[in-house]
Amino acid sequence: MKTIRRLLLVFSLLFALVTLFSPHRLRAQTQPAADLVLRNAKIWTVDKNHPSAQAVAVLGERIVAVGSNDEIKAWQGPNTHVIDAAGKLLLPGFNDSHVHFVDGGRALDSVQLNDATSAQEFARRIAEGAKNVQKGDWLTGGDWDETKWSPAQMPTKEIIDPATPDTPVFVSRYDGHMGLANSVVLRLAGITVNTPDPPGGVIVRDAQGNPTGALKDAAMDYIFKVLPSLSHEQRLKAIKRALAHAASLGVTSVQHMNPDYEDIAVYDELLQHGELTARIYAAPLIPQVDDQVKIGIRHAFGGPSLRIGALKAYADGSLGSGTAYFFDPFNNQPNNRGLLSDEMHPVSLMQDRMMRADAAGLQICTHAIGDQGISIILDLYTEIVKTHGDRDRRFRIEHAQHMAAKDFDRFAQLHVIASMQPYHAIDDGRWAEERIGHDRASRTYAFRTFLNHGVRLAFGTDWNVAPLNPLFGLYAAVTRATLDGKNPGGWFPEQKLTLAEAIEAYTMGSAYAEFQENDKGSITRGKLADMVLVSDDLFKLEPAKIRDAKVVTTILGGKIIWDANDKNYPADPDSPR
Numbered sequence: 001m002k003t004i005r006r007l008l009l010v011f012s013l014l015f016a017l018v019t020l021f022s023p024h025r026l027r028a029q030t031q032p033a034a035d036l037v038l039r040n041a042k043i044w045t046v047d048k049n050h051p052s053a054q055a056v057a058v059l060g061e062r063i064v065a066v067g068s069n070d071e072i073k074a075w076q077g078p079n080t081h082v083i084d085a086a087g088k089l090l091l092p093g094f095n096d097s098h099v100h101f102v103d104g105g106r107a108l109d110s111v112q113l114n115d116a117t118s119a120q121e122f123a124r125r126i127a128e129g130a131k132n133v134q135k136g137d138w139l140t141g142g143d144w145d146e147t148k149w150s151p152a153q154m155p156t157k158e159i160i161d162p163a164t165p166d167t168p169v170f171v172s173r174y175d176g177h178m179g180l181a182n183s184v185v186l187r188l189a190g191i192t193v194n195t196p197d198p199p200g201g202v203i204v205r206d207a208q209g210n211p212t213g214a215l216k217d218a219a220m221d222y223i224f225k226v227l228p229s230l231s232h233e234q235r236l237k238a239i240k241r242a243l244a245h246a247a248s249l250g251v252t253s254v255q256h257m258n259p260d261y262e263d264i265a266v267y268d269e270l271l272q273h274g275e276l277t278a279r280i281y282a283a284p285l286i287p288q289v290d291d292q293v294k295i296g297i298r299h300a301f302g303g304p305s306l307r308i309g310a311l312k313a314y315a316d317g318s319l320g321s322g323t324a325y326f327f328d329p330f331n332n333q334p335n336n337r338g339l340l341s342d343e344m345h346p347v348s349l350m351q352d353r354m355m356r357a358d359a360a361g362l363q364i365c366t367h368a369i370g371d372q373g374i375s376i377i378l379d380l381y382t383e384i385v386k387t388h389g390d391r392d393r394r395f396r397i398e399h400a401q402h403m404a405a406k407d408f409d410r411f412a413q414l415h416v417i418a419s420m421q422p423y424h425a426i427d428d429g430r431w432a433e434e435r436i437g438h439d440r441a442s443r444t445y446a447f448r449t450f451l452n453h454g455v456r457l458a459f460g461t462d463w464n465v466a467p468l469n470p471l472f473g474l475y476a477a478v479t480r481a482t483l484d485g486k487n488p489g490g491w492f493p494e495q496k497l498t499l500a501e502a503i504e505a506y507t508m509g510s511a512y513a514e515f516q517e518n519d520k521g522s523i524t525r526g527k528l529a530d531m532v533l534v535s536d537d538l539f540k541l542e543p544a545k546i547r548d549a550k551v552v553t554t555i556l557g558g559k560i561i562w563d564a565n566d567k568n569y570p571a572d573p574d575s576p577r
C-alpha cells in the first residue's frame with residue numbers, strides 16, 4: 001500500500017508539473033492583458049522599421065505591442081482600458097530639447113509684454129503689472145520685443161519710471177539676452193554713470209553716458225546679484241504651472257537648461273509624489289562643473305523621469321540683442337560683431353571647464369549663435385577629442401543659428417548635435433537679413449544643410465523665449481513662413497524640412513540628444529509609452545494649417561495626463577483648446 005500511495009503521489013506531482021508548463025499555460029503567462037490599448041489610430045511611429053500602424057498595447061509604463069487592430073486585440077483583457085482613436089493621428093510624445101522650465105512657468109503668471117505694439121502699450125502694461133506686485137517683490141519677466149513696436153525703438157527707464165516709483169522692475173527681452181531696469185533697480189544694483197561694462201556685457205548708455213536701464217548679457221549679472229532668489233513655494237508653483245502647460249501641449253519630455261539646484265530638488269519632490277508629468281533632463285551651468293564631477297556621475301544619470309549629467313555653457317549672446325559673436329560686423333552696426341560670453345573671457349577658462357566635464361563623462365551643451373561663436377566652440381570640441389580620444393559623447397550646440405559655410409563639415413565629423421528651435425527661425429526671420437545680410441542669412445537655421453551633412457537635429461523651443469507648443473515648431477520647420485506674413489513661401493525655403501523629418505527631430509532627435517533613444521522617441525515595442533493624439537492628420541493638412549492643430553490627448557508612461565475633452569483636466573488658459 002505504501003508503494004502505491006507513493007506512486008500516486010509521484011504521478012500527481014508529474015501531472016501538476018506537466019499542466020504548469022504546458023504550452024497553453026506558458027502563453028497565458030507570457031502574455032498578460034494590456035493595461036491600455038489604443039486602437040483605430042493612424043500611428044506615425046518614427047520607427048524606421050515599422051513607420052505606421054493602427055493600434056498599440058501598453059503594459060505598465062511600456063509599450064508591449066504595435067500593429068494592426070487585429071494583432072493588438074489579443075492584448076485586450078477584461079480590465080484593459082481601450083481607447084478608440086477614431087482615426088486620429090498618434091505620435092510619440094514631444095521632447096523639447098531646450099527649455100527654461102521655471103522661467104516659463106513664472107512667465108505664464110507674469111506681465112506679458114511680448115505682443116505690445118508700441119512703447120506706450122509697453123509702459124501701460126508695466127504700470128498695470130506693478131499694481132499687482134506685493135511690497136518688496138519685483139516685477140520681472142515680460143519677454144518684450146521692441147521689433148514689434150511702431151516705431152521700433154530701444155526701451156529706456158524713462159518710459160517706465162513714472163508709473164513705478166517704488167516697485168523694482170527688471171523686465172527681460174524675450175531672448176533673455178537683454179533686460180530693462182527701472183531707476184529703483186539701477187539704484188539697488190549700484191549702477192551709475194561710472195560703472196564699467198563687464199566682460200561679455202554692455203550697459204546701454206545715452207549720449208551723455210548715463211545708463212538707459214537696458215543691460216545686455218553679462219551686464220545683467222549686476223541685477224541678478226541683488227534680485228531676491230525664488231522661494232520654494234514660488235518654484236513649486238512655477239513648475240506645476242509649467243507641467244500642466246506642457247501636458248496640454250503634448251510635451252512629455254523636457255531638457256531644462258540652466259536650472260538652479262533648487263529646481264532639481266522640486267522635480268524630485270514632485271516625482272516622489274507621483275506628480276512629475278514630464279520627463280526631465282537637467283543641465284546646470286558649466287561654471288558649476290565641479291559639483292557634478294565631484295559626485296562622479298556621468299551623462300544621463302538617473303531614472304526615466306529625472307536625469308542629470310549634462311552642462312550648459314554659453315559661447316555668446318543673441319542676434320536680436322546684437323551680442324551674437326560673428327566673424328564680420330553686423331550690417332546695421334559696422335563697429336559691432338557681437339560679444340563672447342563672460343564664460344569665454346578668456347577662452348582658456350571655457351576650455352579648462354569643458355576638459356574637466358568631458359574627462360568625467362559629462363555631456364556638454366553649448367549655446368552658440370553667431371558664426372564665430374559656433375566656430376570657436378567647434379575648435380574647443382576638436383581639442384577635447386584630440387586630448388581624450390573618440391567616444392560616444394554627443395556634444396551639442398544649442399541654437400547653432402548662423403553657420404559659417406566652412407563649418408558644416410566639421411560639425412558633422414565631430415558628431416555634434418544641432419539642438420535647434422524652428423520657431424526662432426520664423427521669428428528672427430522677420431528682421432535677420434537687414435542685420436547680417438543675404439549671404440549669412442542663407443545659413444541661418446540651416447535645417448536642410450545640416451541634414452545633408454549628416455548632422456543630427458534635436459528640436460525644441462527655448463521656452464519661454466518662444467511658445468512651448470510643438471505644433472508651432474513643426475509648422476515653422478515645414479513652412480519657414482515668417483511671423484510677419486512676408487514670406488508665405490518660406491524664408492530661405494530651400495532649408496525647409498518635410499513634416500516627417502520635423503517630427504523625427506522633435507522626438508527621436510531630442511531623445512538621442514539626451515542618450516535616451518532606446519527608451520523614448522518612437523512608438524516601438526519596449527519603449528516608454530509616451531504618446532499624443534492630435535486633432536488633425538498633420539500629413540494631410542495644408543502646411544499653413546499645422547499651427548492650428550491641437551494635441552487632444554497626452555499619455556505619459558501609459559497614463560493619460562491630458563485629455564482636451566475631459567473636464568477633469570483643468571483647462572490651461574495659455575494653451576489652445
Ligand SMILES: [Zn+2]
Pocket residue numbers: 098099100257462
Ligand atoms: Zn535657452
